[in-house]
Amino acid sequence: MFDSIFIGMSGLQSFSKGLKVISNNVANMNTAGFKSTTLNFGDMYYQQGASGFRASYGGAQFGTGVAALGTHVNFQQGDTRQTGNPLDMSIAGEGFFVTQDANGGDHVYTRVGQFDFDDAGYLVEKGTDRRVLGFNSNGTLVPISLDAMRNNSPQATTEIEFLGNLSSTATAHSINSVKLIDSLGAEHTVRLDLAAKTGETGVWTVKMVDGTTETAVGEIKFTAGTPAASNVLTLNYAPAGLPAFGVTLDFSKSITSFASGTSSTLTVASSDGVVAGTLSQVTFDETGVMTVTYSNGEESTGMQLALAQFESTDALVQTTGGGFTASDPKDAQIGRPGSKGLGNIASSQVEGSNVNLSAEFSELIVMQRGYQASSQIVSTANDMLRELFEMKGRG
Structure with missing residues (x-):
């Protein structure tokens, strides 16, 4: 009967561990990327009973109880949910994100996908500060960083293209607020004045007006309303305190010169100069490539x-x-999203927990009944021992 108490106690201990596993699953049912676990049970060793027969002829064998062998992780993918945060990511398919502590050490693999950039500019997993690893331009696996990408350098204007109609029946036209960017990123606004050349049909003079300063640029020509291929002028602009730089003015493509009274629609179509920019957003595409957008x-x-x-x-x-x-780091096969069987990246969403609440409640009932039954075994064996001791006391 002492053995029965021991067996009943093994059931109590094992089913209480099962309850602990279920409790953890249910508690994390809303935890992003959480993988549920189940507890495996196994019977303990057997003892040969004392009988008049050898074991091979049917000798009795008695079990010694149950043991909780270990947990098994369910890696089934959970449902995804939208978050609106471009740094939240899920994996559509196989694979784990690769992370590492700031001081190095073993890799930690996860499907949580809730990331942010820390003060040092590293992409980290929220709540853990583990740095997310990726491939640099040399193909080396290193922590993903915004190093040297926080600001976008200015680009001086080198070319401006125009479009629209320059009325052949007009005598003058002005293009206001033409923006020029210098090498330091400063923006300058000038005006271009076009005037029909007297005595030469289809010929226009172009000059730049910067405040009160007027600078001749050149001439453009039209034949039957069509611009000449030579309508590409060079404007030399000298901002205060900086050396002059040349800007190409292209009037040779998307413009015409047909009669439209005194009204012309000629304006700037595009300009390649940009001012300095600061980081405004970071996104990752489906192949995991980081794109930084500037102001x-x-x-x-x-x-x-x-x-x-x-x-x-x-x-x-x-x-x-x-x-x-990983029990053996060599078991990890690391690659790029979308290649070698690995899944693609989906931004602005995270993978939810794969906990099945209905299944957990069913397991909970089983654990509860098992615990109650084991408790009843211990109680019954205890009662039988008490009766035995009382019988001996009466004897």
Whole structure:
């Protein structure tokens, strides 16, 4: 009967561990990237009973109880939910994000996908400060960083293209607020005045007006309303305190010169100069490539996220923050999203928990009944022992 108490106690201990696993699953049902676990049970060793027969002839064997062998992680992908945060990412398919502590150490693999940039400019997993790893331009696996990408350098204006109609029946036309950017990113506004040349049909003079200063630029020509290929002028602009720089004015493409009274629509179509820009947004495309957008409208591409996969997920061990470590780091096969069986990246959404609440409640009932039954075994064995001791006392 003492053995029965021991067996009943093993049931109590094992089912209480099962309840602990279920409790953790239910508590994390809304945790992004959480993977549920189940507890595996196994019967304990057997004892040979004392009988008049050898074991091979049907000798009795008695079990010694149940043991909680360990947990099994369910890696089934959870449902995704939109967050609106471009730094939240999920993996559509196989793979794990690869992270690492700031001081190095073993890689930690995760599917949580809730990231942000820290003060040092590193992409980190929220709540853990583990740095997310990716491939740099040399293909080396390093922490993803905004180093040297926080600002966008200015670009001086080198070319301006025009479009519209310059009325052949007009005598003058002005293009106001033509913006020129110098090499330091400063913006200058000038005006271009066009005047029909007396005695030469289809010929116009072009001059720049900067405040009170007028500078002749050149002439443009039209034949039957069509611009000449030579209508490409060079404007030499000298901002105060800086050396002069040349700007190409292209009147040779998307413009015409037909009769339209005194009204002309000729205006600036495009200009390649940009002022200095500061970082305004960071996004990742489906292949994990980082794109930085600046306040001046310019974009720049950076590093690419790395993903890892394993031939068997049994080699992974759970750690804090929804992460996993590999029992053997060599088992990790690290590559780029969308290649070698790895999934693609989806931004502004995260993978939810894969906890099945209905299944957990069903398991909860099983654990509760098992615990109650084991408790009843201990109670019954205890009653039988009490009766035995009372019988001996009466004897």
